[in-house]
Amino acid sequence: MNADCEISVTGLRKSFGPLTVLNGIDLRLKAGERVAIIGPSGTGKSTLLRCMNYLDRPEAGVIRIGDLTVDAATVTRQQILALRRRTSFVFQHYALFANKTARENITEGLIGVRGIPLAEANRRADRILADIGLSDKAGSYPAALSGGQQQRVGIGRAMAMESDLMLFDEPTSALDPEWVGEVLDLIRRVADGRQTMLIVTHEMQFAREIADRIVFMEGGRIVEQGPPAQIFDNPRDERTRAFLRRVG
Amino acid sequence: MQGIDWAYMAELAPIILRYVPLTLTMASIAMVCALVLSVLLAIIRIQRVPVVDWAVGLFISFFRGTPLLVQLFLFYYGLPRIFASLTQIDGITAAIIGLTLHFSAYMAESIRGAILGVDRSQWEAAESLGMTRARMLRRIILPQAARIAAPTLLNYFIDMIKSTSLAFTLGVTEMMGAAQKEAAGSFLYLEAFLVVALMYWIIVEALSFVQRILERRMQRAFQR
Ligand SMILES: Nc1ncnc2c1ncn2[C@@H]1O[C@H](COP(=O)(O)OP(=O)(O)OP(=O)(O)O)[C@@H](O)[C@H]1O
Numbered sequence: 001m002n003a004d005c006e007i008s009v010t011g012l013r014k015s016f017g018p019l020t021v022l023n024g025i026d027l028r029l030k031a032g033e034r035v036a037i038i039g040p041s042g043t044g045k046s047t048l049l050r051c052m053n054y055l056d057r058p059e060a061g062v063i064r065i066g067d068l069t070v071d072a073a074t075v076t077r078q079q080i081l082a083l084r085r086r087t088s089f090v091f092q093h094y095a096l097f098a099n100k101t102a103r104e105n106i107t108e109g110l111i112g113v114r115g116i117p118l119a120e121a122n123r124r125a126d127r128i129l130a131d132i133g134l135s136d137k138a139g140s141y142p143a144a145l146s147g148g149q150q151q152r153v154g155i156g157r158a159m160a161m162e163s164d165l166m167l168f169d170e171p172t173s174a175l176d177p178e179w180v181g182e183v184l185d186l187i188r189r190v191a192d193g194r195q196t197m198l199i200v201t202h203e204m205q206f207a208r209e210i211a212d213r214i215v216f217m218e219g220g221r222i223v224e225q226g227p228p229a230q231i232f233d234n235p236r237d238e239r240t241r242a243f244l245r246r247v248g
Numbered sequence: 249m250q251g252i253d254w255a256y257m258a259e260l261a262p263i264i265l266r267y268v269p270l271t272l273t274m275a276s277i278a279m280v281c282a283l284v285l286s287v288l289l290a291i292i293r294i295q296r297v298p299v300v301d302w303a304v305g306l307f308i309s310f311f312r313g314t315p316l317l318v319q320l321f322l323f324y325y326g327l328p329r330i331f332a333s334l335t336q337i338d339g340i341t342a343a344i345i346g347l348t349l350h351f352s353a354y355m356a357e358s359i360r361g362a363i364l365g366v367d368r369s370q371w372e373a374a375e376s377l378g379m380t381r382a383r384m385l386r387r388i389i390l391p392q393a394a395r396i397a398a399p400t401l402l403n404y405f406i407d408m409i410k411s412t413s414l415a416f417t418l419g420v421t422e423m424m425g426a427a428q429k430e431a432a433g434s435f436l437y438l439e440a441f442l443v444v445a446l447m448y449w450i451i452v453e454a455l456s457f458v459q460r461i462l463e464r465r466m467q468r469a470f471q472r
């Protein structure tokens with residue numbers, strides 16, 4: 001993690017066929033900043049996160065992370081790899097490697113992407129497993145873990161990469177209610193470590209609590225952004241107000 | 249109706265049995281080669297490598313569209329013409345090449361299906377870490393695809409074992425050839441071929457047994 005790694009997105013556009021999903025997104029994150037994205041369903045929140053990791057390929061726009069610049073117009077395969085190696089992704093449905101144990105899920109990226117030797121990767125994985133409270137599940141396959149445990153491994157896998165930016169796409173919305181708390185607790189601890197993060201969430205209270213800034217999106221654009229108190233208590237835009245009334 | 253000469257069959261069995269290793273060797277070599285080739289073909293199809301993909305499509309279409317026996321004859325008689333240095337290619341080699349190419353065409357389609365059967369989230373998780381395509385396939389996708397494809401691939405192996413009997417038509421003395429030679433002296437053709445049939449049957453049943461165990465193991469894999 002690079003302590004003064006500024007992140008910016010400029011003019012990001014993405015469409016699926018005739019459907020324009022991201023209609024010119026501009027966003028900046030300071031190092032250590034924790035930003036939560038809220039907004040109605042189908043508004044492009046997931047697509048924005050996926051584009052920042054190039055899981056979806058934007059048609060236009062520039063993503064900068066520190067000294068790395070990735071322009072959709074001229075992007076190369078090497079740049080995509082470099083971008084992905086500086087960001088990590090926590091998926092809504094965990095997406096753990098089904099053929100790898102909890103520990104191997106964490107070491108896979110360390111060994112295969114960061115080139116860390118097996119013994120050292122295992123040491124780091126064990127430290128992370130202890131940190132996420134799953135030391136006793138190190139040798140379990142994802143199928144044998146609860147949803148909450150799987151998501152904690154998913155977060156552990158992302159943490160291990162020590163990336164400049166962690167992206168969370170609704171990390172608790174696929175979970176049974178009983179597991180939501182433990183996952184939120186873990187994310188809160190990651191946030192407390194001043195990890196730069198961008199989190200899409202429907203947990204408004206949680207967003208208010210951990211985020212330095214709230215971004216409200218609708219219709220493929222950023223409508224309004226600001227400190228949690230401002231967005232939640234004094235939203236300026238009528239669309240933000242309408243959304244907040246609906247959810248809560 | 250004349251009775252079956254069981255004593256002759258019992259006499260013949262150990263003689264034919266000596267050719268079982270040849271059958272299994274031909275099938276095993278062809279299977280290993282076909283596995284390697286079909287994984288490559290499947291990956292080319294999935295990656296849609298331009299031009300090469302088209303060539304692979306043609307290859308698969310041809311080897312699925314023509315009889316194995318015809319393909320074996322094409323290799324046996326055709327290869328020495330194309331490669332002048334091969335004045336003669338032995339039947340065993342021709343059979344192995346033919347079986348490899350023929351079965352790899354079928355297996356490539358199964359493996360492609362199995363790779364596509366691996367959940368998209370597995371690709372995305374690997375991509376999100378910044379893994380290269382090759383590593384992603386090797387470490388995450390192919391191991392999971394193997395589990396999906398294994399029962400089908402074992403079926404192809406069984407089919408391949410039986411298909412080695414066609415090597416007989418290329419002058420190879422394998423189980424069929426040996427039986428034919430023995431029967432030519434005794435005129436007890438029915439008995440001779442019955443021994444061959446029984447032996448294939450036993451081999452295939454033994455493999456089916458292994459297959460069932462393996463399937464159960466595969467179902468349990470990655471569950472604990
Ligand atoms: N791969 C795809 N192909 C076609 N359309 C897609 C694809 N992915 C997303 N979309 C469409 O893009 C739009 C935005 O989707 P996205 O998932 O980014 O919304 P979201 O804001 O994350 O919504 P939610 O809160 O429901 O998760 C939706 O209309 C969706 O149907």
Ligand SMILES: [Mg+2]
Pocket residue numbers: 045046047169170
């Ligand atoms: Mg979403």
